[in-house]
Amino acid sequence: GIQVEQSPPDLILQEGANSTLRCNFSDSVNNLQWFHQNPWGQLINLFYIPSGTKQNGRLSATTVATERYSLLYISSSQTTDSGVYFCAVEAWETSGSRLTFGEGTQLTVNP
Amino acid sequence: SAVISQKPSRDICQRGTSLTIQCQVDSQVTMMFWYRQQPGQSLTLIATANQGSEATYESGFVIDKFPISRPNLTFSTLTVSNMSPEDSSIYLCSVDSGMGANVLTFGAGSRLTVL
Numbered sequence: 001g002i003q004v005e006q007s008p009p010d011l012i013l014q015e016g017a018n019s020t021l022r023c024n025f026s027d028s029v030n031n032l033q034w035f036h037q038n039p040w041g042q043l044i045n046l047f048y049i050p051s052g053t054k055q056n057g058r059l060s061a062t063t064v065a066t067e068r069y070s071l072l073y074i075s076s077s078q079t080t081d082s083g084v085y086f087c088a089v090e091a092w093e094t095s096g097s098r099l100t101f102g103e104g105t106q107l108t109v110n111p
Numbered sequence: 112s113a114v115i116s117q118k119p120s121r122d123i124c125q126r127g128t129s130l131t132i133q134c135q136v137d138s139q140v141t142m143m144f145w146y147r148q149q150p151g152q153s154l155t156l157i158a159t160a161n162q163g164s165e166a167t168y169e170s171g172f173v174i175d176k177f178p179i180s181r182p183n184l185t186f187s188t189l190t191v192s193n194m195s196p197e198d199s200s201i202y203l204c205s206v207d208s209g210m211g212a213n214v215l216t217f218g219a220g221s222r223l224t225v226l
Contacts, residue, residue, distance in 0.1 A: 045214060
């Protein structure tokens with residue numbers, strides 16, 4: 001099956017700093033999503049981005065499908081950005097809408 | 112997008128018992144997905160539940176251990192049977208948000224601790 005690697009595994013920032021999270025995947029995808037899991041466990045869908053660039057406030061994401069990676073940018077980080085960021089992909093050859101999740105990046109933003 | 116309610120939010124269970132988790136969606140959805148998140152780990156898909164048919168289980172998950180019901184288009188249950196401490200996890204229900212292309216919305220999860 002498709003492999004998803006996220007980096008870095010852990011990231012500690014001071015409030016106000018910027019960061020870039022990376023997601024590499026091993027095969028062509030027709031679906032890529034970024035999620036944020038807050039410290040209470042709730043998963044929030046940030047972006048659906050199988051290709052191209054999107055922005056939502058302080059967050060933006062870029063997927064370069066031909067090179068099999070996606071980046072999530074967080075600008076002017078806030079303590080509420082803390083949590084785990086997951087990348088999830090669905091490969092072209094799979095059926096049944098099956099998403100494979102990466103291992104996540106644990107982000108801690110200190111005041 | 113769809114709003115999902117999961118019950119229980121958390122529970123502490125004894126080894127050997129079974130627990131049923133409920134997932135209620137505020138709109139009709141074709142497919143519902145059940146995921147498991149073991150402590151400190153990523154999410155793993157357990158099964159996909161379609162209304163009116165048997166659930167489709169992923170490799171490593173079997174119906175005897177994780178029976179699923181899907182009686183209508185807004186509701187599903189996942190039972191964790193004959194629990195052991197290794198079943199301590201967050202169990203999450205997920206549906207297509209309705210934005211197309213399998214963009215997932217998740218419930219708040221059910222955090223189970225098995226003693």
